[in-house]
Amino acid sequence: MQSEDNRNLLLAIVLSVGVMVGWNYFYGAPKIDQQRQAAQQTQAAQPPAGQAPSSTVLPSGAPAATAPAAQPPAVSVAAPVTREAALARSPRVRIETPSLTGSIAVIGARIDDLSLVRYRETVDPKSPNIVLYVPDGAKDAYFADFGWLGGQNLPNENTQWQPSGDVLKPGTPLTLTYDNGQGLVFTRRIEVDDKYLFTVTDSVRNNGAAPVALQNYGRVTRKGTPTVLGFYILHEGLIGYVADKLQEVSFDSIRKDKSKTFARSEGGWLGLTEKYWASALIPDQKKPFSAAFGSNGNDPVYESAAITEVQQVAPGASIDSTIRLFAGAKEVNAINGYGDAFGVKNFDLMIDWGWFYFITKPMFWVMDKVFHLIGNFGVTILIVTVLIKLLFFPLANKSYESMAKMKAVQPEMLAIRDRFADDKMKQQQAMMELYKKEKINPMAGCLPVLIQIPVFFALYKVLFVTIEMRHAPFFGWIKDLSAQDPTNLFNLFGLLPFTPPSMLHLGVWPIIMGITMWVQMKMNPEPTDPIQKTMFAWMPVIFTFMLGSFPAGLVIYWAWNNILSVAQQYLIMKKLGTKIELWDNLKGTFRRG
Known part of the structure; x- marks a missing residue:
């Protein structure tokens, strides 16, 4: 009888595992093909370059996520341009680190060109590096941008910034400046470490006669739905630890819901994640901020944004705000190191450890x-x-x-x-x-x-x-x-x-x-x-x-x-x-x- 009981228990366990494996085999793999086909169809249906919708997560009047660069070279507007053509739309500052290579657009000051130095598409050492960020206007555009809300004539995606140099690397920060001609001088200082962390400090000096109320924001934007594995044991989509809770929102669900907002969060992070790669915004952990996930549902465009509280800039005074950006490979030691160094709440949950995390992480x-x-x-x-x-x-x-x-x-x-x-x-x-x-x-x-x-x-x-x-x-x-x-x-x-x-x-x-x-x-x-x-x-x-x-x-x-x-x-x-x-x-x- 005991032998029969053990055998029945073993049979139940093996059948449970069989259901899990069979679900992935018969449902997960076909779903990948369906999502790949859907992604191709949505890419074909995307609006012409430079005519994409406004932001889905920032207040009305905020810079569009996919607006055209200022005075771009003459290109066809009937379809997305090549990556090379999109890069040529703006002067650029090179990014050179042991882990990342790419560039920052001087027009718009976006971080929109990143490749991972140590990761390639296949096991062939001569295969292309993994491309994480792609500039706006190209297929599968994916980038991070930062800015201000609340005033007039603020810098946006068309703004021509003045860079302090032509390369950004560890130990050599980049400073970008812009004078709006109406009393406000904007400075953006960008630092990068030897792995995957950017520190973006935005400053505003008010040389005018009247006070100005501003909010700083950081945003990660992705055009087009990436091909995901579709396995239930792995989350791929929008993610964040905000409002003291892990938020996991799939690409499918945000297209239906359009937006998901969190009015106030003290500490945390948010962004977009795939199995091995991620982009995450890390606001100042000691200051409250609001957060939002969004999608226009059609084209599609996906966004995650963090917005700081309103700050008053008195005449003759200045303010600053710092938001960090993680953009790279989900290496366990790197992510744990950032979480510990900057006191980021549950940053380790960027990796989907699952329900048994108390066993999985030690293992x-x-x-x-x-x-x-x-x-x-x-x-x-x-x-x-x-x-x-x-x-x-x-x-x-x-x-x-x-x-x-x-x-x-x-x-x-x-x-x-x-x-x-x-x-x-x-x-x-x-x-x-x-x-x-x-x-x-x-x-x-x-x-x-x-x-x-x-x-x-x-x-x-x-x-x-x-x-x-x-x-x-x-x-x-x-x-x-x-x-x-x-x-x-x-x-x-x-x-x-x-x-x-x-x-x-x-x-x-x-x-x-x-x-x-x-x-x-x-x-x-x-x-x-x-x-x-x-x-x-x-x-x-x-x-x-x-x-x-x-x-x-x-x-x-x-x-x-x-x-x-x-x-x-x-x-x-x-x-x-x-x-x-x-x-x-x-x-x-x-x-x-």
């Missing part, structure tokens, strides 16, 4: 430490899996000890069940007396499995969402642990010159995983129920095909975990003198075959 910490000692992320996965197994070994040992005791009293349990076949209450009482007499805990076999469920999902989450596994090699043909195993059984692992459909992608590591799962099933007696028996027989085959399209790192983990589980169960059962069903089951399988 990443361990993996990161092991990786820096070993230098291979694949080997790190193997070592951390062993550490987890060692951590739970005492529980597993108790579980199998309990199962051995249960097996020893199995004849007595069957006798009790026969004796009180018509009286379930007395049957249960007799069973409990037997457990007490033999010092058996009937839940001991289930507890280790239940405890390991959140650990399994936490490790799954770490391997799935952290950028550290992206383009990380293992050995042999695995050049990228974040991508699926490139080999395929159905073209004889590359010998036949064709590419099978995605549903038939079955690489070497998924096959290894399926074999290890099958062996693990054979460690226990076969179920007596014919339905369960059939399900357990087909489960390794189903999971093998489902995991064929999963990142190789996850498949390697699963295969290695199965191997360790088989070895662990074998050693414990041998130590306890319990019959190991593996050999009889294997003989029976091949005899039937």
